[in-house]
Each structure stands twice: as structure tokens, then as C-alpha cells.
Amino acid sequence: MTMNSPSPQPQQAAKPNSPQSADTLYESRKKLYVRAVTGVFANWRWALVWITQIIFYGLPWLSWNDRQAVLLHLTERKFYIFGWVFWPQDVFFLAILLIISAYALFFFTAIAGRLWCGYACPQTVYTEIFMWIEQKIEGDHIKRQKRDQGPMSGEKLLRRGAKFLVWGLVALWTGFTFVAYFSPLHELLQSVPTFGFGPWELFWILFYGAFTFLFAGVMREQVCKYMCPYARFQAVMFDPDTLVITYDEERGEPRGTRKKGIDPRTVSKGDCIDCGICVQVCPTGIDIRNGLQYECIGCAACIDACDQVMDKMNYPRGLIRYTTENALKKHWGSKEILGHVLRPRTLIYGTILVAISLAFVWGLATRDPLRVDVIRDRASLAREVEDGQIENVYRLQVMNMTEAPRAFRFEVSGLPGVKIGGEQRVEVAPAATQAVTLQVLVPYDAGKPGSNPIHFQVTAEDDPSLTVREETTFLLPR
């Protein structure tokens, strides 16, 4: 985009005052003092902060079947998620879940840009929380900047110390909650009074806490600008019909100050009064009036800020708004914009998303709570026992994926006269694996010498419909 008028550079986009070497791509950072903002989109962001954080901080406290409802139990190698218990064998579901997340990201980004970044990303959410704390303790953006530039004083020390303390507590609690997803919460809670955490639990609480503090408190927009891989490739998901936060250049330029109540056209000016508030509220410190930039995380703070200014000036809202490239070029109204939300790209993303989600739900609903692995005993291939019968030995791993103890019966078929010698029943504890050794006997003339296919049938005693059939081979001596 080109600028129509030579306008003064806003204060935050000014050149960094420290010299920088020629071979770095990055300018040295100037600390941002972000002005707080209120409005529709700020409310949306706060709503998302509440929803995501109630879920994040709250989930480990929920109980289900007398255990933690959501526990990714690494030591047991089992993921408990409400009524389900997932085993490493269920990695398929995890893969599908990741594919669903990816397509959801594609879908929403194609429709309305970086919705994830602006509203739901943990980086945004924690930055929002940490900035709120900062605002409460250190005052608004002007006070913070003044105090930072001023000499060290008792008050400065006290306020900064208080801010770091509160940030630290939030960060520690976040780290603690994070670890509670992997290590049972009640055990962690018992360790709190004596500080008797396991060394690795303590390590990860501090690690996650320290990074929360660092990312949300100190680094903030730099994480999005320099560290986030998504910010680098999100542009490929944009097209001319994607809703992005846009400054209406045609309407705004030439920008400039004017007296309130003057019709801007009479002084040959656009609607932008060049107050710079859109820049002051931007958490990444960019000027949205320079067009779409990769630094823009789509938080819409500038929309809220500009709308308030437009209200004060008695101009129509929406000088900065969610709109599409096509809409701006062809002067579309909201009807045409909405009409272009459904287009081949979003329809394809949407169809794939729905199809995979259905497959996921179907897979979960029809998932067998019983799994059996059959392994031939390699030590003894085939052995002749009394009355001329041939014996093969098998090891069966019976996995009971439900949370109730269950008994299973074994049957074998595939050769005339084949039978199981000894115990034909096993009890398996809740969500556990039981190894069973089975001796299978057949008359010596039941099949051809060499390997013969046979089948094991494992059936739950309390539910005959729950049954698993596994093929294996029976060896007859030559």
C-alpha cells in the first residue's frame, strides 16, 4: 500500500535509537507501552481469556470415576480423558486430533485471518492477563513510561517488585497446573506444604512457570514476531476474500488534525484525524494504516480504539474494520462480503474438517474396549505331548481398556480337534494388561506339516458382543 500524504511518523514506529549491526535482520526492540483499550473486540478477547483459562486451570480439579477426569498419565502411559482411557496403541486418535486442529486453523484463517492469534493463543491470553496486572499495579501506559524513564525511587522499586511478585505467582500457578495434567493433582497437592515434589515435577513446574513469566511478561510481541512459526506462513492461507483488520485508506486519507465538527471534505481531508491511538493500543507496535503486516496478530484493539475516536468526532465507525481486499477494492457491503465467505477454499477446508471430525467421533464411538496381541512362544516351537497330541504355546496380551475389572474367555478354532489345555479364562484389572500363556493342543494328523492358520477368539464374560478374533499360526512337525 502507498501512503497518500506525508504524515508524521507515529512515535512507536520511530527508528530505534541504538545502533544496529548491518548483518542482522531485526531491529533492536523498543519497549512498548501499550495503551489499554475497551470495546466490542476487547470484550471478545476477555471472554476468550476467561473461557480458555477456566478450562486450563479448572480441568485438573475435576473428578470422574473416582479419578482425575483429565490426566495424561505419563508414568502409566495412559491418557485418562473423562470416560475414556487411551493407550499408546490409540496414537491414531491423537494423529486425527492434530489433523482436525490443523484444518480448523486453515478454515478459520481463510475466513477471518488470525483469529487464533488474536483471541485464543496462550501467548495472547497470558499477555493479556499480565498486561492487566501491570496496568493495575503500575498505572496506565503514560505513567509506566514516565516511571521507567525516571530515576530509581522507592515507589518505583515497590511497584515493580509487586508486579514481578504477582506475575511470579500467576506463572508458578500456571506451571503447577501444567504439571497437574501429567502427574496426579492430589499427589502434587500433598507435596505442596512440605515442598516434597519429585525432582522432575519441580523442574517442569519451574520451567513452565519461568517461560510463562518470560513470554507473557517480558518478551510479549517478540514471541509472535520472531519466534512463532505460524506467523511466518499464515499468509498462504489468506486470499482476497479473507476478512482481515484493515484501515480504509480511501476513506481515511489524507489524514490530519482538524477541529471537531468540521466536515473533513471542506478542508480536503479524509476521516483519519491522525490521533495515533491505533498505534498506541497495538500490542505489536505496528501502524495498521501501513496496510496488512505479518506482525499484526489480528487482535482488533485498533478497531475498538478507532471506533471510539470516530464516535467522538461524530464520524461513522469502521475506518479500521474487518473487511476483505476484494470488498475494499469493489466497495462491497456486508452482504457481498458474507456471500464470499463460502468459496471453494473454505468449502474444501470445511468439508475435510467435517469429514475428519465425523471419522474421529465414529472411531471413538466404535472403539473396542478390548485388545489382544498374540505372540508365539519362540522357545518351544512344537512339542509332542501324551496321546500323540502336538502342543504349541502362545502368549496373549489381553488389554482391558474399560475402568471395570473384566473376565474374558478364550476359544480356539481353525484345525480339527484343536483345543486349549488348562485355564481358558482370565480376569483383567481395570484399565490394565494381563499376560496369559495358553497351551494349544491338536491331534498330530490334524493338519499339514508346517504352519497352519488358527484363530483365537477372546470374549468378555459379561458382554458376549465384546469379542476379538486374532489370527496366528500353529506349527506341526514334519
Next chain:
Amino acid sequence: MLKWIQVLWPSFLVAAVAEAIFFTVIDPQELYLFGQPVHYGPLATYSIGFLGFWLVCAASSLSTVFLQRGADELNRRH
């Protein structure tokens, strides 16, 4: 500082992916260390595994950063 981030951050991301895939497929209790079964607790094995992956990935990133220096940088007299 920038170099540190360039080395440590991409390797952290890749290490997280590698850790997830590796330990999904392999049970840490089935690992052998110098011919002995691993006797650490699972949590320790996962953690050491992650830090190990991170270290290896960081070594790779470090070589990239090292080899990316241009002629100007190499010829510069100190």
C-alpha cells in the same frame, strides 16, 4: 542474545515434536542404557529424553548458525 534464541528456540520446537513421537512409539521401560535396563522413573526418562532431544537439535541449529556466517564476518579482524 539473538543467536541464542535462534539456536535454542527452533530446537525446542523440534525436540517437543521428536519427544512426542519417540515416546508414543517406544515405552521408556523397554530402553537399555549401556546394556542395562533403564532404571530411572518414567518421568525422569521422559524429561531426560526431552532435554537430550533438545540438546541434539540445538547442536544442529548451532552448526547452521555457525556455517551461515558470511565471508565478511569470517574475514573481519578483531
